[in-house]
Amino acid sequence: MHLHEYAKVPAMKNIPGETAIRTWTRLLRAQHAAQSYVEKVLKDAGLPPLSWYDVLLELERGDRAGLRPFELERQLLLPQYGLSRLLDRIEAAGYLERRPCEEDARGQVVVITKAGQQLRRKVWPTYAAALKTAIADRLNLKEQAILGELLGKLIDERQALSR
Amino acid sequence: MHLHEYAKVPAMKNIPGETAIRTWTRLLRAQHAAQSYVEKVLKDAGLPPLSWYDVLLELERGDRAGLRPFELERQLLLPQYGLSRLLDRIEAAGYLERRPCEEDARGQVVVITKAGQQLRRKVWPTYAAALKTAIADRLNLKEQAILGELLGKLIDERQALSR
DNA sequence: GGCATATTCATGCAAATGCATCAAGCTTGA
DNA sequence: TCAAGCTTGATGCATTTGCATGAATATGCC
Numbered sequence: 001m002h003l004h005e006y007a008k009v010p011a012m013k014n015i016p017g018e019t020a021i022r023t024w025t026r027l028l029r030a031q032h033a034a035q036s037y038v039e040k041v042l043k044d045a046g047l048p049p050l051s052w053y054d055v056l057l058e059l060e061r062g063d064r065a066g067l068r069p070f071e072l073e074r075q076l077l078l079p080q081y082g083l084s085r086l087l088d089r090i091e092a093a094g095y096l097e098r099r100p101c102e103e104d105a106r107g108q109v110v111v112i113t114k115a116g117q118q119l120r121r122k123v124w125p126t127y128a129a130a131l132k133t134a135i136a137d138r139l140n141l142k143e144q145a146i147l148g149e150l151l152g153k154l155i156d157e158r159q160a161l162s163r
Numbered sequence: 164m165h166l167h168e169y170a171k172v173p174a175m176k177n178i179p180g181e182t183a184i185r186t187w188t189r190l191l192r193a194q195h196a197a198q199s200y201v202e203k204v205l206k207d208a209g210l211p212p213l214s215w216y217d218v219l220l221e222l223e224r225g226d227r228a229g230l231r232p233f234e235l236e237r238q239l240l241l242p243q244y245g246l247s248r249l250l251d252r253i254e255a256a257g258y259l260e261r262r263p264c265e266e267d268a269r270g271q272v273v274v275i276t277k278a279g280q281q282l283r284r285k286v287w288p289t290y291a292a293a294l295k296t297a298i299a300d301r302l303n304l305k306e307q308a309i310l311g312e313l314l315g316k317l318i319d320e321r322q323a324l325s326r
Numbered sequence: 327g328g329c330a331t332a333t334t335c336a337t338g339c340a341a342a343t344g345c346a347t348c349a350a351g352c353t354t355g356a
Numbered sequence: 357t358c359a360a361g362c363t364t365g366a367t368g369c370a371t372t373t374g375c376a377t378g379a380a381t382a383t384g385c386c
Contacts, residue, residue, distance in 0.1 A: 023310050
């Protein structure tokens with residue numbers, strides 16, 4: 001993981017510093033640690049993975065009834081085919097419905113079912129507890145805020161390349 | 164991604180605060196943005212994925228000639244079967260060799276080949292440039308250091324569960 | 327209107343991952 | 357010494373992901 005050798009190249013400054021490299025590896029590891037922990041907690045509790053929760057929550061959120069797949073795709077940063085099949089699975093489990101879209105016959109409207117709402121509500125306490133263990137128990141509020149702020153700078157305006 | 168509803172539960176404090184939740188989602192997104200960017204740059208340059216680089220670098224690093232798979236496994240935080248097959252692929256491409264282990268007939272010693280060393284050296288500039296774009300161009304040194312510090316607190320001593 | 331192009335979503339096929347389990351060799355301890 | 361248990365690594369099978377492409381409809385332009 002640790003990348004040495006950055007020192008070898010002389011002036012040509014397409015080379016990040018040592019600090020950047022450490023930050024990078026920690027970003028990967030911290031995310032891995034946190035996410036795999038949360039996923040494990042969910043699985044051990046017999047609950048579906050995070051991605052199901054994300055979809056269901058997104059569907060419940062807006063006031064509108066249902067979302068188009070391409071909207072979900074943007075919210076959740078999933079590839080188009082990935083979302084398509086994720087919806088297949090969640091639908092097969094009965095937590096959402098795909099309805100034909102009135103305004104656009106190519107498309108569809110994805111709607112959460114009653115069972116989907118119940119599932120989401122049932123998952124939340126476990127999810128929340130895992131999240132607290134992974135984040136809130138390890139950083140005080142100030143630290144959380146700063147971390148969030150800095151991470152934000154790594155996100156802005158890059159996602160817009162897809163497709 | 165955004166999780167509301169944490170406000171609903173009254174006193175029962177297994178619930179992370181709003182700040183923790185925002186930090187969590189940003190951790191996922193920042194890592195996703197950064198890693199997928201770097202992977203894309205590598206792929207577009209016709210280079211193998213990050214995991215290959217990690218393995219090769221790890222093999223090159225120590226003074227000892229070669230590493231045991233279980234050592235790599237720990238360094239790289241890969242599941243046992245994941246590493247086993249990753250090694251299959253890298254070996255098939257000619258960048259490493261698996262030799263029988265003298266001290267332990269169950270095991271093997273994984274050694275990087277000449278071609279493997281060349282590959283790693285060849286990949287580095289592209290990797291470094293991508294890393295710089297993803298991290299160093301977005302955070303100044305101070306910020307990088309703080310971010311690394313905070314991320315470190317999310318990592319410590321949790322990984323030790325595997326197998 | 328009618329053709330070219332773009333958008334929306336699905337899907338066949340290959341590659342990678344996860345899970346469970348296995349075989350082989352090591353270690354311990356009575 | 358040898359049985360019980362542990363460690364090391366591989367692998368069959370199911371699931372998931374990635375990639376390329378396709379089918380259907382919409383949109384824009386002439």
